[in-house]
Amino acid sequence: MFTKEFWQLMGTGTLETLYMVIGSTLFAYIIGLPVGVILVATDDHGITPVKWLNRILGVIVNILRSIPFIILLLWMIPVTRAILGTTLGATATIVPLVASAAPFVARMVESSIKEIDGGVIEAAQSMGATPWQIITRVMLPEAKPSLVINAAIVTTTILGYTAMSGFVGGGGLSTIAINYGYYRYQGDVMSITVVFLVIIVQIFQEIGTRIAKKIDKRNH
Amino acid sequence: MIELKGVSKTYYTKDGPVNACQDINLTIQDGEIFGIIGFSGAGKSTLIRCINLLEKPTSGSVTVDGVELTSPGVDIRGARRNIGMMFQQFNLLMQKTALQNICFPLLISGVKKPEAEKRAQELLELVGIPDKANAYPAQLSGGQKQRVAIARALATRPKILLCDEATSALDPTTTAQILKLLKDLNRQLGITIVIITHEMRVIEEICSRVAIMDDSHIAELGRVDEVFVNPKSAIGKKLIFPEGKNAEFVASxxxxxxxxxxxxxxxxxxxxxxxxxxxxxxxxxxxxxxxxxxxxxxxxxxxxxxxxxxxxxxxxxxxxxxxxxxxxxxxxx
Missing domain, CATH: 3.30.70.260 (ACT domain)
Structure with a gap:
């Protein structure tokens, strides 16, 4: 049962999972970070209120957030095929993962920035800072520790999503768990993949917490 | 010179309009330390924010150094670099050192980093904490934070300094030190200082003229000594003689x-x-x-x-x- 081939399979699965998680986190932030910033900046009480933009982005984010990932996964199949030419494997899974995680990231970024004391932003305005300067030199640097903590939450959430993608041949540890553990009734394989997933979550969470603590200058 | 003419500010809330300032007329001369006193909710915070247009007046005009800031097309951000501001809660960047905080207004106005740092170090000396350059705000006491805030407000060499309850979060000793520093800066640099406060003590200590605000109006305005000896408005009497003017006499x-x-x-x-x-x-x-x-x-x-x-x-x-x-x-x- 636990042959050399099996451990090789687990090794490949782990790497695929990491590839999916890190890849989709990256793309989710490339989209979600600016959207989150725009949501804060264009808010009625934001630094440059733009009502219509704020409402439209808000609605799009809410719609995507309210679709369960398993549905989004199936619904996105034609889109994924159009982009990559295939719907199987780890890379193909990144497309629905990003679609699901990006709006989540946007909300996380929004909440991190809103944690900043409004007085600091007012102070920057009183010094004649432009909205762009406030975003790049006040909001993002001041929110950095919270952004890092939230990034750890995002990666672990995405890891959870990759499990669902296993059902549609998404690759990674969860595909192994489903193919061996579920379809072939190999409970022990299922258990081992779960242990692997738990360890990965622990590592991501720990890294996030440590970095956030290290860079946060408020607790000296 | 700061000139407010007929400045009003109305907020439209879901409970109806709220007038924070109504028909405020005020002229503050160069080099003067001008106090605005009133109880909470009198509208003084809104009024001071109308000077640098952090709050845009609903009507009226605001003129600073001959430039009417309320007229369309004026470079408000440029004008703000000539008006420093400090706050009750200091509002420092918590993830930046004292030196970086002071560099901030210089860097956003295009000063090169080495030059900004040199100026910031000078300012730290001016406000009496040259050894705190690399300390983060969380490592500083309230008084030290406010000194950093003063240095930051002065970085771009503004002609005007607005103080929004700048000593209200400080203990009495620290308050006295900060007020002394402000007074010294006023004398050394000739900077015009506008202070809003709810503490009579602050006005007595450093202001030359005072406006007493009540219910979004200016109730009384004059030289501090005159207003102090003989307050005319009801609110003035209440502020200056908090427990009633006449104590009980024990003898006849x-x-x-x-x-x-x-x-x-x-x-x-x-x-x-x-x-x-x-x-x-x-x-x-x-x-x-x-x-x-x-x-x-x-x-x-x-x-x-x-x-x-x-x-x-x-x-x-x-x-x-x-x-x-x-x-x-x-x-x-």
């Missing part, structure tokens, strides 16, 4: 009311009077305050039974040019 008979109107500096008037007349007297009521090093206020003393001594006392006060009057007080007990 002939009393002497002595009025200090600022002409007497540090001379121990009462002590000298008693020594000169060879007769001690009982102080029944005293409320004097030092404003700008001069004594203001009133004292009521019981005149001695010995009439010659009483006459001598009045003669002494007259000679010193101190206003006094004999009054009859009834025993309240």
């Amino acid at each position: 008979g002939q009393c002497l009311r002595i009025v200090f109107d600022g002409t007497t500096a540090y001379e121990p008037v009462l002590g000298n009077m008693m020594i000169e007349c060879g007769e001690p007297c009982n102080i029944l009521y005293a409320d004097t305050k030092a404003i700008d090093g001069n004594a203001f206020g009133q004292m009521v003393v019981q005149l001695p039974k010995n009439e010659t001594a009483a006459k001598r006392m009045r003669a002494y006060l007259d000679r010193k040019g101190i206003k006094n009057s004999v009054e009859e007080f009834e025993d309240v007990h």
Whole structure:
């Protein structure tokens, strides 16, 4: 049962999972970070209120957030095929993962920035800072520790999503768990993949917490 | 010079419009320390924010150094670099060192980093904490944070400094130190300072003129010594004599009311009077305050039974040019 081939399979699965998680986190932030910033900046009480933009982005984010990932996964199949030419494997899974995680990231970024004391932003305005300067030199640097903590939450959430993608041949540890553990009734394989997933979550969470603590200058 | 003409600010809330400022007319001269005092909710925070247009007035005009900031197309951000501001809660960047905080206004106005850092270090020296350059705000005391905030506000060499309850979060000793620093800066740099506060003490300590705000209006405006000795508005009386003007007198008979109107500096008037007349007297009521090093206020003393001594006392006060009057007080007990 636990042959050399099996451990090789687990090794490949782990790497695929990491590839999916890190890849989709990256793309989710490339989209979600600016959207989150725009949501804060264009808010009625934001630094440059733009009502219509704020409402439209808000609605799009809410719609995507309210679709369960398993549905989004199936619904996105034609889109994924159009982009990559295939719907199987780890890379193909990144497309629905990003679609699901990006709006989540946007909300996380929004909440991190809103944690900043409004007085600091007012102070920057009183010094004649432009909205762009406030975003790049006040909001993002001041929110950095919270952004890092939230990034750890995002990666672990995405890891959870990759499990669902296993059902549609998404690759990674969860595909192994489903193919061996579920379809072939190999409970022990299922258990081992779960242990692997738990360890990965622990590592991501720990890294996030440590970095956030290290860079946060408020607790000296 | 700061000129506010007919400035009003109305907020539209779901409970209807709220007038924070109504028809405010105010001229603040260059180099002056001007105080705006009032209870919470009087509209003073809104008023000070109308000066640098952090709050856009609903109507009226704001002119700073000859530029009407409320007219369309004016470079507000540029104008703000000429108006420093400090806040009750300091509002420092928590993830940046003291030096980086002071560099911030310079960097956003395009000053190169080495030059900004040099200027920031000078400013840290000016505000008396040169050794705190690399400390983060969380490592500083309230007074030190406010010093960093002052340095930051002064970085772009503004002509005007707005202080929004700048000492309200500080203990009395630190408040006195910060006020002294502001006064020194006013003298050294000739910077115009506008202070809003709810503490009379702050006004007495450093302001030359004061506006008393009540219910979104200016209730009274004038030189601090004049307003202090003789507040005309009800709100002014309430602020200046918080427990009511007249204390209970414990004695009856002939009393002497002595009025200090600022002409007497540090001379121990009462002590000298008693020594000169060879007769001690009982102080029944005293409320004097030092404003700008001069004594203001009133004292009521019981005149001695010995009439010659009483006459001598009045003669002494007259000679010193101190206003006094004999009054009859009834025993309240």
